Amino acid sequence: MKLDELVAIDIHTHAEEPCCGPRDDGYDEFQAGMAKYFRNPAGAKGMLPTVQETAAYYRERKIGCVIFPVDAERETGFRRYKNEEVAEIAAANSDIMIPFASIDPAKGKAGAREARRLMRDFGIKGFKFHPTMQGFYPNDRSAYVMYEAIAEEGAIALFHTGQTGVGSGMPGGMGMRLKYSNPMYLDDVAVDFPDMKIILAHPSFPWQEEALSVATHKPNVYIDLSGWSPKYFPPILVQYTNSILKHKMLFGSDWPAITPDRWLADFEKIGIKDEVRSLVLKENAAKLLKLA
Structure with missing residues (x-):
């Protein structure tokens, strides 16, 4: 990856298309609900991009991206996209992609063994956790x-925080329980693993101030700004981005639910200081990912 040639690094992109054959029962309805929530017609029409198509999209725009699946088999019944497959495609597109993986923590010691193997043999740089989808505190x-x-x-742990589009508008929210994604639970993790870098994903509605508190207090905690158009950022999030957390805020889109084109266009229109924009868009991520 040639850092100088990149205009930005997107810390939060999804490998959505399932592996191992056709989509599982209910997956189309799930994606249609997500598409409605994010106003993303591609999801509703079953036109979500493959990892290879994602690489081409980001390469055209000179944006680096961190990509990952989400292992929520236990709670949703949907087969996960194989971590190895995502990592192999990312390796073939290493000029633009950085692979993260996802393992349900309920897999315990077996999951931990898988994590070590992925880091050592497949170059996995971090892991995505979705407490609401995976059903755990x-x-x-x-x-x-x-x-x-x-x-x-020495890898990174990235956690979904706040409300989610997953199951939004579906009966019972598709069984998704929002309580698991309060960012304050990550304060304990940051205390107990002070050397592990932790990313709180998304503006953490309705717990935005809790997220800012944890990131301000714990040196190893960062925030990615994915999942929302910047035009909806609450004033306190913009204030902290411009000041005491300017070195800990990261650009993320939540691709394919939100495209970087849309996110970046809206980011240009909000009151971020000029000297902070480059930090958020690339420099902070480059340092965190040890690219610089």
Whole structure:
């Protein structure tokens, strides 16, 4: 990856298309609900991009991207996209892609072994957790065996926080429980794993101030700004981005739900200081990912 040639680094992109054959029962309805929530017609029409198509899209725009699947098989019943497959495609597009993986913490020691193998053999740089989709509190001690593996290998842990579009508008929210994604639970994780870099994904509605508090207090905690158009950012988030957290805020789109084209266009229109924009768009991520 030639950092000088990139205009930005998107820290939050999804590998959405399932592996191992056709989509699972209910997957189309799930994606249609997501598409409605994010006003993304591609999802509603079953036209979500493959990882290879994602690479081409980002290469054309000279934007680096961190990409990952989400292992939520236990809670949703949908087969996960194989971590190895995502990593292999990312490796073939290493000029533009950085692979993260996802393992349900409920897989315990077996999951931790998988995590170590992925980091050592497939170049995985971090792991995506979605407490609401995976149905766990991030500070549950049963997840710590997974965090120990990540911390020991020097990788990054990225956690969904706040409300989610997953299951939005579906009966019972598709079983998704929002309580698991309060960012304050990550405060415990940051205390217990002070050397593990932690990213709180998304503006954490309705717990935005909790997220800012944790990121301000704990040196190893960062925030990515994905999942929302910047025009909807609350004033306090913009204020902290411009000031005490300017070195800990990261550009993320939430591709394919939100495209970087849309996110970046709206980011240009909000009151971010000129000297802070480059930090958010590329410099902070480059340092965190050890690219610079």
